[in-house]
Amino acid sequence: KNQVEQSPQSLIILEGKNCTLQCNYTVSPFSNLRWYKQDTGRGPVSLTIMTFSENTKSNGRYTATLDADTKQSSLHITASQLSDSASYICVVIDSRGNTPLVFGKGTRLSVIA
Amino acid sequence: SQTIHQWPATLVQPVGSPLSLECTVEGTSNPNLYWYRQAAGRGLQLLFYSIGIDQISSEVPQNLSASRPQDRQFILSSKKLLLSDSGFYLCAWRETPATNEKLFFGSGTQLSVL
Numbered sequence: 001k002n003q004v005e006q007s008p009q010s011l012i013i014l015e016g017k018n019c020t021l022q023c024n025y026t027v028s029p030f031s032n033l034r035w036y037k038q039d040t041g042r043g044p045v046s047l048t049i050m051t052f053s054e055n056t057k058s059n060g061r062y063t064a065t066l067d068a069d070t071k072q073s074s075l076h077i078t079a080s081q082l083s084d085s086a087s088y089i090c091v092v093i094d095s096r097g098n099t100p101l102v103f104g105k106g107t108r109l110s111v112i113a
Numbered sequence: 114s115q116t117i118h119q120w121p122a123t124l125v126q127p128v129g130s131p132l133s134l135e136c137t138v139e140g141t142s143n144p145n146l147y148w149y150r151q152a153a154g155r156g157l158q159l160l161f162y163s164i165g166i167d168q169i170s171s172e173v174p175q176n177l178s179a180s181r182p183q184d185r186q187f188i189l190s191s192k193k194l195l196l197s198d199s200g201f202y203l204c205a206w207r208e209t210p211a212t213n214e215k216l217f218f219g220s221g222t223q224l225s226v227l
């Protein structure tokens with residue numbers, strides 16, 4: 001069964017510190033992996049999209065990595081800000097087109113002053 | 114450009130009342146459409162997905178139903194709401210086939226059943 005596991009479930013860090021969120025998946029055949037940021041009561045917003053051939057992709061202070069061999073991805077947040085407090089969701093899409101998207105349960109990040 | 118509209122943004126309904134949430138997309142044709150529910154502090158749970166008009170797949174047995182009367186319209190309904198139906202409902206669409214698939218979410222509907 002296609003699954004996406006995220007860790008940690010929740011994380012609290014001080015403002016200005018870095019953090020790394022993990023995503024492991026078993027989705028096959030793999031098409032792409034996406035990281036989303038979801039503020040409370042809002043729809044998820046895309047941060048990065050990574051295809052099979054991409055190892056690293058950055059979007060401002062967010063850097064995502066992908067190891068397609070071990071089926072692992074990480075999202076690194078540099079110099080965290082209070083506004084980074086949100087849930088971060090990993091989504092893996094298989095290449096068969098019409099099958100459902102596979103979501104991780106998310107990591108709840110709280111950045112405190 | 115492609116956009117997705119979901120309404121209403123918030124809804125408070127009594128137990129036993131009916132429900133209708135609507136989602137429409139613009140700027141694309143034959144999208145895959147999805148309804149998700151998110152309980153407070155939880156991950157996204159897939160409720161229904163649709164690959165075409167009147168083609169609905171249900172992932173979780175419940176008292177909710179979905180319909181797709183038009184290519185770009187996806188409706189989530191219930192005849193009688195339960196307390197457990199409270200949650201944040203998200204509509205999403207996915208454009209396929211494409212090498213760089215577009216995947217967008219609506220802004221969500223916060224449903225409170227009292």
